[in-house]
Amino acid sequence: MSIALFLEQILNGLQLGVTLFLMAAGLTLIFGVMGLINLAHGSLFMVGGFVCAAIAAATGSFWLGLAASLVAAAALGAIVEIVVIRRLYDRDHLDQVLATFALVLMFSEGVRFIFGSFPLYLDPPEMLAGPITLPGGLPYPAYRLAIILAGLLIAVGLGLLISRTRLGMQIRAGESDREMIAALGVDIRFLYTVVFALGAALAGFAGAMIGAIQSVQVGMGEPVLILAFVVIVIGGIGSIRGALVAALIVGIVDTMGRFLLPSLLANVMEASAARGVGSAIASMLIYLLMAVVLVFKPKGLFPANA
Amino acid sequence: MPKLITEHRLNIILALILLIGPLVAHYAEEPFLVTLATRATILALAGVGLNIALGLGGLVSFGHAAFFGLGGYAVGILASHHQTYQPLMTAPFVINGTNQMLILWMVAIIVSGIAALLIGALSLRTSGVYFIMITLAFAQMIYYFAISWPAYGGEDGLSIYVRNAFPGINTLRPLDFFLLCYAVLIVVLIAQWRMTGARFGVALQAVRQNEGRVAALGLSPYRIRLAAFVISGMVTGLAGALYADLNRFVSPTMLSWHLSGEIMVFIILGGVARLFGPVVGACLFVLFEHLFGSFTNHWQFFLGAALLAVVLFARGGFIGLVAGRVEHD
Numbered sequence: 001m002s003i004a005l006f007l008e009q010i011l012n013g014l015q016l017g018v019t020l021f022l023m024a025a026g027l028t029l030i031f032g033v034m035g036l037i038n039l040a041h042g043s044l045f046m047v048g049g050f051v052c053a054a055i056a057a058a059t060g061s062f063w064l065g066l067a068a069s070l071v072a073a074a075a076l077g078a079i080v081e082i083v084v085i086r087r088l089y090d091r092d093h094l095d096q097v098l099a100t101f102a103l104v105l106m107f108s109e110g111v112r113f114i115f116g117s118f119p120l121y122l123d124p125p126e127m128l129a130g131p132i133t134l135p136g137g138l139p140y141p142a143y144r145l146a147i148i149l150a151g152l153l154i155a156v157g158l159g160l161l162i163s164r165t166r167l168g169m170q171i172r173a174g175e176s177d178r179e180m181i182a183a184l185g186v187d188i189r190f191l192y193t194v195v196f197a198l199g200a201a202l203a204g205f206a207g208a209m210i211g212a213i214q215s216v217q218v219g220m221g222e223p224v225l226i227l228a229f230v231v232i233v234i235g236g237i238g239s240i241r242g243a244l245v246a247a248l249i250v251g252i253v254d255t256m257g258r259f260l261l262p263s264l265l266a267n268v269m270e271a272s273a274a275r276g277v278g279s280a281i282a283s284m285l286i287y288l289l290m291a292v293v294l295v296f297k298p299k300g301l302f303p304a305n306a
Numbered sequence: 307m308p309k310l311i312t313e314h315r316l317n318i319i320l321a322l323i324l325l326i327g328p329l330v331a332h333y334a335e336e337p338f339l340v341t342l343a344t345r346a347t348i349l350a351l352a353g354v355g356l357n358i359a360l361g362l363g364g365l366v367s368f369g370h371a372a373f374f375g376l377g378g379y380a381v382g383i384l385a386s387h388h389q390t391y392q393p394l395m396t397a398p399f400v401i402n403g404t405n406q407m408l409i410l411w412m413v414a415i416i417v418s419g420i421a422a423l424l425i426g427a428l429s430l431r432t433s434g435v436y437f438i439m440i441t442l443a444f445a446q447m448i449y450y451f452a453i454s455w456p457a458y459g460g461e462d463g464l465s466i467y468v469r470n471a472f473p474g475i476n477t478l479r480p481l482d483f484f485l486l487c488y489a490v491l492i493v494v495l496i497a498q499w500r501m502t503g504a505r506f507g508v509a510l511q512a513v514r515q516n517e518g519r520v521a522a523l524g525l526s527p528y529r530i531r532l533a534a535f536v537i538s539g540m541v542t543g544l545a546g547a548l549y550a551d552l553n554r555f556v557s558p559t560m561l562s563w564h565l566s567g568e569i570m571v572f573i574i575l576g577g578v579a580r581l582f583g584p585v586v587g588a589c590l591f592v593l594f595e596h597l598f599g600s601f602t603n604h605w606q607f608f609l610g611a612a613l614l615a616v617v618l619f620a621r622g623g624f625i626g627l628v629a630g631r632v633e634h635d
Contacts, residue, residue, distance in 0.1 A: 037435045045312040087618055093435055094366045098574050101567045105610030113604050226446045226563065237435065262524045280454045287447035291428050294440065298431045 017251025018151025022206035023228035024243040026199025032238030039100040042221030048204025049211035053120040064123035082194040119215035202276020236300025257282040271299035313629040340480040346592040353572035353584025355541030361579030363534040364514035369445030373539040375561030377414035377546025384554035418543025426535035449561040463557025577623030
């Protein structure tokens with residue numbers, strides 16, 4: 001096993017990590033400010049992928065598709081918040097889970113109705129299509145590297161938005177005391193819609209970016225959604241910093257586990273059995289990580305002050 | 307809202323409808339409808355299991371497909387070893403496959419109970435939204451394990467070529483198998499009814515209503531919840547065992563998070579914490595699927611819309627509409 005291959009897997013892990021961060025950041029913001037658990041977040045990821053693929057196919061430009069997916073996911077998020085989600089803030093978690101599960105069913109069937117059951121394909125933009133040679137002579141797909149950079153830039157941007165701007169101040173205030181900030185004259189309903197649309201835009205953006213390396217299909221958001229839940233549990237609900245750290249840990253542990261475990265097990269057992277057992281254990285690794293974190297830190301690595 | 311009928315009488319009527327419907331279908335020579343009723347009965351049993359944790363204990367588990375699927379796989383794996391005459395293991399002692407339902411059910415209940423004990427012991431350290439996400443994540447872990455473990459079919463699932471046997475009954479006949487499943491459901495419902503009034507059931511509901519007071523009385527809320535979670539997982543596991551025999555097939559779909567969501571949907575459609583809530587809910591679900599599914603492929607869209615309407619506007623579910631609110635809640 002060469003160093004180059006190892007480095008490549010680390011980069012793949014980072015790429016999965018920043019994708020999970022984009023999902024988890026929205027989920028954790030929405031939970032932190034509105035106290036809502038949103039299963040339909042994966043549907044917004046899927047919608048981002050489909051809109052990007054459809055617009056890119058119609059216009060021939062990936063960038064137009066990417067912009068359209070951001071706008072579409074944010075707009076859809078705002079509409080869903082105003083029509084449905086708003087009625088759920090005062091309800092218990094059971095009602096929130098069931099209502100957003102209902103939304104998942106509706107979105108999945110709706111998208112299948114419009115686009116059909118066959119997956120769509122989305123090519124990365126031409127300027128990022130080829131491999132790029134990293135220092136040390138390792139060729140790596142430029143597009144995946146761009147995802148990592150874009151994700152890290154968004155993480156920084158989100159951090160600045162929350163710590164430096166007026167909107168960010170209101171979001172932080174909303175996290176610590178909803179009634180008080182409403183009493184101070186902030187339009188809390190508008191703030192909720194903005195936060196939900198922001199989370200939706202992040203999910204849609206992630207869906208569009210990932211759509212170009214996987215196929216765009218119904219249900220593509222669900223595995224990512226559940227991994228994002230694992231990220232939030234490990235990072236601590238309501239903490240953006242926790243979401244970033246946990247997303248990178250989960251991304252790298254998952255990728256490296258799938259890469260290393262089968263070959264490690266091949267040292268102690270026969271090769272084909274090692275592949276089967278290795279991949280089965282690798283698929284459970286991040287959940288075991290979550291269980292370990294739960295035993296030692298039931299509130300996650302970076303518990304929010306709420 | 308005025309009470310149209312007491313819940314107790316409504317339950318008896320519902321139990322009779324679920325019994326008489328398939329009998330009529332059988333004598334009208336509509337075996338498909340008998341199978342449909344069997345499916346509803348088994349799904350109802352899965353819902354009854356979840357209702358013990360969710361309705362009585364207030365534990366919103368989004369991972370009950372794990373127990374349903376494990377119960378199913380327990381049956382599928384032992385039955386496949388019976389078919390091939392290969393022992394499941396030889397050391398330290400020999401375990402052979404079997405096709406006897408009574409043994410298979412016991413194994414399914416034990417396996418899902420152990421899984422519920424492990425998952426519950428970890429998940430119950432947290433509460434609220436954490437609990438929902440963690441139960442979901444652990445169920446997903448088992449789902450991925452089933453997909454990537456090649457020995458028992460992996461993603462393709464595992465077939466049971468001949469339905470397993472029950473002493474004195476020809477399980478291959480649809481009506482006999484239905485009556486067997488119905489009897490199991492009724493026995494479990496009676497047990498749950500007895501439990502709800504017994505000391506454990508009262509303690510469990512007290513934990514849901516006021517954890518602090520229960521702790522002040524010297525009881526351990528954690529242990530009460532864990533016991534309820536394990537019982538709940540066992541019942542859902544038994545339902546999974548029956549479901550495997552109904553379809554003569556087990557696959558990772560039985561473990562998927564959609565199924566966890568659907569089991570929860572049965573409860574909300576029928577009415578949370580009502581004894582017959584999951585029974586009504588599962589029947590409505592199967593009817594809905596059958597009726598809408600016959601004229602559109604996109605019936606799940608309408609299911610979503612109906613579910614959304616029930617959650618937003620009709621919170622008591624069917625039994626709440628007919629029999630009024632729960633007393634003393």
